[in-house]
Amino acid sequence: MKHALITGASGGIGSSTALALAEEGWNVYLHYHSNEKAMKELVHKIEGLGVEAIPIRADLTTPKEVGKLVQSIFQLDAVIYCSGNSGWGLFQDHSENDMDQMINLHIKSPMLLIQQLLPKLIDRKGNIVIVSSIWGQIGGACEVVYSTVKGAQLAFVKSLSKELAPSGVRVNAIAPGVVETNMMSGFTDEDRLSMFEEIPMGRFAHPDEIADSIQFLISKKATYITGQTLSVNGGWHT
Known part of the structure; x- marks a missing residue:
């Protein structure tokens, strides 16, 4: 049986990925921070598929909590790092604390986590997938800090x-x-329509579509693919 760690598993992309892997027979370690209700619902769904679901709570904006995650993991074949949040606003309005939290969550914590889990991954010849963002590729005004940490990933x-x-x-x-x-809930209908008009496919991605891409990258169909960034953006900014 294969085991995957999915961070940010209570979020849209993380939960879709967890369910997709569980349907393929993967056992899953499910990291979350505060959304206990969503996590309980996800665990119930996954256990109904006949595989093991192990919830692990940790605040990855605090790197010292990475150890809580590592100590709960035994056999491991894949790490999918989905944890993240965006920060909208002018760069000059971001506080140092804002920057520290973004750097910790998107850069320092995944680096520490993967570093400590490498012996297990090497033993199983496993896979690592980081969920970054289009803004890490092209940069975005009013998302300077977010774009920076995603580019670092x-x-x-x-x-x-x-x-x-x-x-x-x-x-x-x-x-x-x-x-x-849920990250899109703060946008107005006008904002959403404006983005729809910019995206050649005329819609936003569904979390399942991101999960399918992750599945592909850790599958036997991608055994000669490494060091790559797979853009899943509907033709936007290509």
Whole structure:
């Protein structure tokens, strides 16, 4: 039986990915921070599929809590890092604390987590997938800090993939465009319509579509793919 760790598993992309892997027979470690209700519902669904679902609570904006996650994990074949939040506003209005939290959640915590889990991944010749963002590729006004940390994730993937390739561990990233998740709830109908008009496919991605891309990257169909960023954006900004 294969085991995957999915961080941010109570969110839209994380939960869709967890269900997709469970349907393929994966046992899943499900990291979450505060959404206990969503996590309980997800665990119930996954256990109904006949596989193991292990919820683990940790605040990854605080790197010292990475250890809580690591100590709960035994056999491991894949890490899918979905944890993240966006920060909208002028760069000059972001506080140092805002920046620290974004850097910790998107850069320092995934680096520490993966570093500590590498022996298990190398032993199983496993996979790592980081869910980044289109803004890490092209940058976005009023999302300067978010774009910066997402860009750092892509650099991490490129570098680590080269180091781990001889060990049989593959490292890739997904760069979604706009995805229909709770992160979009703060946008007005006018904002949403404006984005629809910019996206050639005329709609936002569904979380399942991002999960399908993650599934592909950790599957046997992608055994010669490493160090890559798969853009899943409906043709937006390509």
